[in-house]
Amino acid sequence: MPLPVAPGTPVEHLTRALIDIPSVSGDEAAIADEVESALRACSHLDVTRLGDAIVARTTLGKAERVIIAGHLDTVPIKDNVPSRLSADGTQVIGRGAVDMKAGVAVQLALAVELDAPTRDITWVFYDNEEVEASRSGLGRIVRERPDLLIGDFAILGEPTSAVIEGGCNGTLRCEVTLHGKAAHSARAWKGLNAIHLAAPLLTALSAYDAASVEVDGLVYREGLNAVRVAGGIAGNVIPDDCTVTINYRFAPGSDLPQAKERVVDFIDAAYEGADVSRDVVWTDESAAARPGLDAPLARDFVSAVGATGADAPRAKLGWTDVARFGELGISAVNYGPGDPELAHASGDLERCPIAHMLSCHTALKAWLTT
Amino acid sequence: MPLPVAPGTPVEHLTRALIDIPSVSGDEAAIADEVESALRACSHLDVTRLGDAIVARTTLGKAERVIIAGHLDTVPIKDNVPSRLSADGTQVIGRGAVDMKAGVAVQLALAVELDAPTRDITWVFYDNEEVEASRSGLGRIVRERPDLLIGDFAILGEPTSAVIEGGCNGTLRCEVTLHGKAAHSARAWKGLNAIHLAAPLLTALSAYDAASVEVDGLVYREGLNAVRVAGGIAGNVIPDDCTVTINYRFAPGSDLPQAKERVVDFIDAAYEGADVSRDVVWTDESAAARPGLDAPLARDFVSAVGATGADAPRAKLGWTDVARFGELGISAVNYGPGDPELAHASGDLERCPIAHMLSCHTALKAWLTT
DSSP: OOOOOSTTSOHHHHHHHHHTSOOBTTOOHHHHHHHHHHHHTOTTOEEEEETTEEEEEOOOOOSOEEEEEEEOOBSOOOSOOSOEEOTTSSEEESTTIIIIIHHHHHHHHHHHHOSSOSSEEEEEEESOOSSOGGGOHHHHHHHHOGGGGOOSEEEEOOOSTTSOEESBOEEEEEEEEEEOBOEEGGGGGGSBOHHHHTHHHHHHHHHOOOOEEEETTEEEEOEEEEEEEEEOSSTTEEOSEEEEEEEEEEOTTSOHHHHHHHHHHHHHHHTTTOOOEEEEEEEEEEOOBOOOTTSHHHHHHHHHHHTTTOOOOEEOOSOOTHHHHHHTTOOEEEOOSSOGGGTTOOGGGOEEEHHHHHHHHHHHHHHHHO | OOOOOSTTSOHHHHHHHHHTSOOBTTOOHHHHHHHHHHHHTOTTOEEEEETTEEEEEOOSOOSOEEEEEEEOOBSOOOSOOSOEEOTTSSEEESTTIIIIIHHHHHHHHHHHHOSSOSSEEEEEEESOOSSOGGGOHHHHHHHHOGGGGOOSEEEEOOOSTTSOEESBOEEEEEEEEEEOBOEEGGGGGGSBOHHHHTHHHHHHHHHOOOOEEEETTEEEEOEEEEEEEEEOSSTTEEOSEEEEEEEEEEOTTSOHHHHHHHHHHHHHHHTTTOOOEEEEEEEEEEOOBOOOTTSHHHHHHHHHHHTTTOOOOEEOOSOOTHHHHHHTTOOEEEOOSSOGGGTTOOGGGOEEEHHHHHHHHHHHHHHHHO
């Protein structure tokens, strides 16, 4: 059954249809086929598919080009597909309702509907956003067809409760491995317990007071956390290795080298004065992005969203692909339906108000047609 | 090829033959078959097999009965089977050389040779000593045929460098699970990081000053260690659970309830004044055993071993099956060839001096025949 994209169709119908096509990261082929098919039916769009990512562009020769992007994948399903409506009929419930099938629905509906926008538009739908950065479909487009991502301003439809959220925090992950010496646990003093060596690091993490950083008028809250710890090989062995995985979420204003240096300094400080053998391996790194609200197009967009009664722009705390546009020199913001704190929630907790979808649809349409 | 058990055969030949039959815990059938076959060939022995455990008894109607026991299994092989001799020809190298194929070789050779001992002897060879207590072959005999373990004194051939080591430390293991609250790591302040909650416990373990306890004239060194730590489910999630597995080695003189109470008090003290949700699950418990050197038979045995030039009796630190005999009301000591600190060592590090084997053979034979 084709996706319900005909103009005038309630956008929650399209949201539910998109939820009902399971599309956990790595398994986006079916949903990409449907989205591609809907876009190719539009004569006003020039469509390119790269793997399970699709780029659809108007080519009206306008002075400005806007990129509007959203990802097709979700985190694993947890008893929340197929979709349903809340009892009061005001919310769509299901995996991806928030992150970010509702945002994709708004974008896809507008891509089909807006055949004569006042600005040229590049619509981007992509795969593998919820997994390691190296698999990202948007990253694939950047590498293989950067020409498709030329533009003056970008909007990423990640959930923001239909409020503009500027920029995003960056994220780093590293594995800190502490090296001890194995021994039989009946003669522990012959060894050096690597799990015990993790104590200073966990104590420092526990005591860490995360900064709140103001950038371009928006406040970004940071975070430094152990997200994994593993050590020990048997119940009667003093372990020689223990690995703590640390995730650092850092505000725009620091670049990746600066953020890494801060983590290394933090680890070194935790072990200051102690002769503890350790190594640090970086396993993931994604830059932060500035809000970008100083661009002229962004100011127009802020006005259009303000007209829907939405709150003033605020900082985006989670890392999003806004950072990729920042790296391309394109100002970008997050703007989409759904409460980001309900993203990835299990069962019927992931739910998106239909009012958010309508608000986003109204603001984007107004901005792109007047 | 049958085991080389004929009287007069150098005991290192039998040690090497036993090493060359791989017998990692759970895989002892082949070695048990060979041992059983050698014992059944002796008309002076009454042989019973229970699973992969074998009991062989003289029934001469003597006033006293001695139990001499050893386990057939080893920890996993690490490039150290088949066996070989050291370059100088004085040591046997290979998995189990220390723990405890050399001890088994001495016992098996004597079981075959001593057809007219001055005390009745119960020889016990059993499986699954190197794994959780519930699988122990000796435990199986205790449960199914306790009549086979009636005796006045027991010697366990665990490695002691051919010195009598009295009693043994007890061992407890528990899993301490700390409960936090999951959250996306971009909004860490919405959760409670369970890995960070482990910091006070690891700090306390790191600072723990293990006691040395004197019991019946021997000094037992204790130990309290994390042997495993595990927490974290994904690189962008604040974990809600973190589990630290603690191993407590405690001196004889405390029973299991007392030792458990000490661990619980230690954990409680680590979290004193902090409202940290946690639970403690006991996963392994084995009692300590007193030295047992006050029994009359033990005094004779101490004299026989002293005549070989061995050091005076000392405390056994690792937990051994001596504790099982203690629970049956039978005084017991450890006495066997090999340096216990080389037990479980990899490659050619696990090695046993032939001189130890000869010394044990001499002392046991003297004690059992005069």
